[in-house]
Amino acid sequence: MKRAWSLLLTTSSVVAFTSTTYPQQHAMVDDKQLMAILREAAPAHVLEHATVMNMGADGKMHAIQQGTNGWTCMDPGGAPMCADVGAMEWVAAWQSKGPAPQKLGFIYMLKGDNGASNTDPYATGETPDNNWVKTGSHVMIVGAEAKSMMQAYPREAKADPSRPYVMWPGTPYEHLMLPTK
Numbered sequence: 001m002k003r004a005w006s007l008l009l010t011t012s013s014v015v016a017f018t019s020t021t022y023p024q025q026h027a028m029v030d031d032k033q034l035m036a037i038l039r040e041a042a043p044a045h046v047l048e049h050a051t052v053m054n055m056g057a058d059g060k061m062h063a064i065q066q067g068t069n070g071w072t073c074m075d076p077g078g079a080p081m082c083a084d085v086g087a088m089e090w091v092a093a094w095q096s097k098g099p100a101p102q103k104l105g106f107i108y109m110l111k112g113d114n115g116a117s118n119t120d121p122y123a124t125g126e127t128p129d130n131n132w133v134k135t136g137s138h139v140m141i142v143g144a145e146a147k148s149m150m151q152a153y154p155r156e157a158k159a160d161p162s163r164p165y166v167m168w169p170g171t172p173y174e175h176l177m178l179p180t181k
């Protein structure tokens with residue numbers, strides 16, 4: 001996962017994102033560029049039938065493609081991803097600082113990310129003590145239902161992103177990062 005970005009969700013569908021915490025350095029991309037980036041982040045067939053969100057000139061996220069497979073794809077500031085329904089609920093909980101859903105969620109991030117604090121879910125950049133980690137091609141398993149599974153994986157503050165590890169260990173939003181290369 002990556003930096004603070006926020007969104008509002010209804011029970012199962014994305015309604016709108018807010019732009020206030022959108023990383024400043026991330027240039028807006030047009031819809032065609034976004035699709036090219038997302039093609040590197042998830043399997044083609046997942047993306048083809050997914051809801052795709054992009055940020056408009058109004059600073060809000062809009063669906064540029066309506067999906068039918070329950071997946072949502074987007075690029076919140078250098079972290080292109082496709083997330084299933086459970087994962088989108090988890091993202092909403094993280095953003096609203098609510099309890100993680102008692103569910104499992106799955107996220108493709110096959111293009112990798114620009115880095116994140118491994119200990120502060122709300123960090124917006126690297127600091128000397130926030131255990132910044134940059135992970136290459138990976139997938140993520142999220143949601144409170146994955147808690148017991150995560151006990152079997154490294155959960156140090158300083159992560160080694162070349163192997164599976166727990167990101168944000170000890171927080172309600174700890175999740176499993178699984179490199180795919």
Ligand SMILES: [Cu+2]
Pocket residue numbers: 001002109113138139140
């Ligand atoms: Cu990730």
